Structures are given as structure tokens and as C-alpha cells.
Amino acid sequence: MPDQLVRATAADGGIRAVGVITTRLTQEARQRHKLSYVATAALGRTMAAGLLLASGMKQPQSRVNIRVKGDGPLGGILIDAGLDGTVRGYVDHPDVELPPNAKGKLDVGGAVGRDGYLYVIKDVGYGYPSSSTVEIVSGEIGDDVTHYLVSSEQTPSALVLGVFVEAKGVTAAGGILVQVLPKAARDEALVELLESRVSALSGFTPLLQANKTLPEIFEQLLGDMGLEILSQTQLLRFHCGCSFDRMLGALKMLGQAELQDMIEKDNGAEATCHFCGQVYQASSWELEQLIVDLQTETGG
Ligand code: ZN
Numbered sequence: 001m002p003d004q005l006v007r008a009t010a011a012d013g014g015i016r017a018v019g020v021i022t023t024r025l026t027q028e029a030r031q032r033h034k035l036s037y038v039a040t041a042a043l044g045r046t047m048a049a050g051l052l053l054a055s056g057m058k059q060p061q062s063r064v065n066i067r068v069k070g071d072g073p074l075g076g077i078l079i080d081a082g083l084d085g086t087v088r089g090y091v092d093h094p095d096v097e098l099p100p101n102a103k104g105k106l107d108v109g110g111a112v113g114r115d116g117y118l119y120v121i122k123d124v125g126y127g128y129p130s131s132s133t134v135e136i137v138s139g140e141i142g143d144d145v146t147h148y149l150v151s152s153e154q155t156p157s158a159l160v161l162g163v164f165v166e167a168k169g170v171t172a173a174g175g176i177l178v179q180v181l182p183k184a185a186r187d188e189a190l191v192e193l194l195e196s197r198v199s200a201l202s203g204f205t206p207l208l209q210a211n212k213t214l215p216e217i218f219e220q221l222l223g224d225m226g227l228e229i230l231s232q233t234q235l236l237r238f239h240c241g242c243s244f245d246r247m248l249g250a251l252k253m254l255g256q257a258e259l260q261d262m263i264e265k266d267n268g269a270e271a272t273c274h275f276c277g278q279v280y281q282a283s284s285w286e287l288e289q290l291i292v293d294l295q296t297e298t299g300g
Pocket of ligand 1 (some may be wrong): 018036240241242274275277278
């Protein structure tokens with residue numbers, strides 16, 4: 001099943017549901033960054049959450065960045081997700097591994113840490129991104145993003161995320177977000193209806209693990225709420241917009257002295273994209289061209 005996003009509504013349009021299957025893109029992130037099991041779960045959950053948050057934005061170029069900075073051994077997590085269905089991201093320490101938690105699950109909360117902050121930055125594509133910060137609740141990501149939605153966006157929300165990793169790789173990953181729409185948020189009956197379903201939504205991860213499709217999952221969890229599944233399925237993928245030219249642009253900003261130093265000491269430069277792990281190499285000749293550019297620019 002390709003990675004995908006499916007939207008649905010319930011309760012006469014008062015409730016919005018979005019689901020994502022992100023198995024392949026989580027596996028791609030695992031391979032690109034050589035992620036441990038627990039790092040795969042932490043980054044996979046955050047990427048799924050980012051795609052779910054981006055799905056609620058309007059402008060086509062809209063993107064959401066989620067940064068999680070806890071006090072655990074994993075360090076920070078940063079993801080960048082778009083309404084266009086692309087996502088990329090990384091963790092500071094991809095090789096950190098922890099024993100399973102008390103429930104026998106991957107200890108994402110222990111790896112992220114329970115003290116720290118979650119930052120959500122939304123950019124509609126015209127500059128002036130908006131940013132909100134909440135304290136980390138459990139470090140398990142799902143709880144933390146739900147806390148953000150309820151406290152910062154003041155939208156009654158339920159969010160469940162899941163990533164299953166075995167020795168052969170990621171076997172299932174995804175998430176589901178169910179929200180009372182802002183225009184209906186004062187409708188107490190709807191809010192209660194959503195709250196009554198929160199525990200039922202925990203049934204998402206077993207269905208995900210069983211490789212059920214999103215329409216099947218929605219049907220099972222929300223089928224009695226007047227569910228309407230929107231027919232348009234959006235494909236999702238891991239994608240980074242980095243390129244050799246952009247890397248050269250970043251090197252150029254270092255300035256002439258630094259570039260000269262790289263030519264003399266390293267006979268070139270190597271740069272790795274944090275987001276996707278792509279390694280770029282610039283030769284001495286290419287660095288010299290950057291110096292010529294800089295000289296021309298300052299001369300003119
Ligand atoms: Zn990249």
C-alpha cells in the first residue's frame with residue numbers, strides 16, 4: 001500500500017478526520033539517517049503528526065515544522081511537512097537505543113525526555129510564519145501534539161500515532177487525527193461525542209499493524225458517527241528540496257577567508273544535508289569559483 005492521506009467527515013460535517021499511512025517514508029527516513037528502533041519510532045511519529053497538521057491548512061504551499069526539544073538522549077527532533085504531501089526530518093542522535101518501556105513498547109518518551117518543549121511553526125508560504133510552543137507532556141509525541149492542538153489551537157482533538165519497526169524495517173506507520181471543526185467547537189454535544197470516542201481511537205494502532213486501509217480503519221472506529229469518507233486520496237512521500245546548487249549557496253555565505261581555508265586544508269568541501277542525509281562534495285575549483293563570485297559582487 002503506497003503512503004497516503006485520506007480525509008473524512010462525521011457528525012454532519014462537525015467532525016473532521018484525517019488519516020495517514022506513512023510506512024514507506026518512515027522506512028526511507030530510517031535508511032537515510034541510519035535510525036535506531038526508538039529513533040525510527042520518534043521521527044516516524046513526528047513526521048506523521050506533521051502531515052496531519054499540514055492537512056488542515058489552506059494555501060497550497062503551506063508547511064508545518066515541528067521541533068521537539070526534550071532532555072532525553074535522542075536530543076532534538078525536527079520535521080518539515082507540507083500540505084503537498086511531502087515530509088522530511090531528522091533527529092540529533094539517530095543511533096540512541098533504549099530498552100523497551102514498562103508496556104514492552106519502544107520507549108519514545110524516554111528517548112525524547114519528559115522535560116522540554118514542542119514548537120509548531122506554520123508557514124502559509126508568504127513569509128511571516130506563526131509559531132507556538134507548548135511544554136512536553138510525555139515525550140511520546142502523540143500526547144504532546146494533542147496538547148498543542150487543545151491548548152494553542154483550542155480545537156477539541158484526538159490524535160493517535162503508531163510506528164512498528166522490526167529487524168527487516170518499518171512494517172507499519174501512520175496516524176489519525178479527529179477534530180471538532182472550529183465552527184462547531186462550541187457545540188458541547190459534538191465535543192462530548194469526540195471525547196467519548198477517544199479511548200476507541202486507541203484501536204487505531206492494532207488496525208494499522210494489521211495493514212488495514214484507512215477507509216477500513218475509519219469505518220471501524222467512526223462508522224457509527226455518520227462517517228463520510230472523501231474520495232480523493234493524496235499520496236505522501238519523503239522529499240527534501242536540497243540540491244548541489246543550494247549547498248554551494250550556503251558555502252558561499254561562509255565568506256572568502258573560510259573558503260580559501262577549505263581549499264588549502266581540505267582540497268574541497270563536503271556538506272551533509274541534515275534533513276535527508278544527502279552528502280554533497282564541492283571541489284577546490286568549485287570553491288574558487290565561489291570566491292570569484294564574491295570578489296565580483298564586492299567589486300561591483
Ligand atoms: Zn536534503
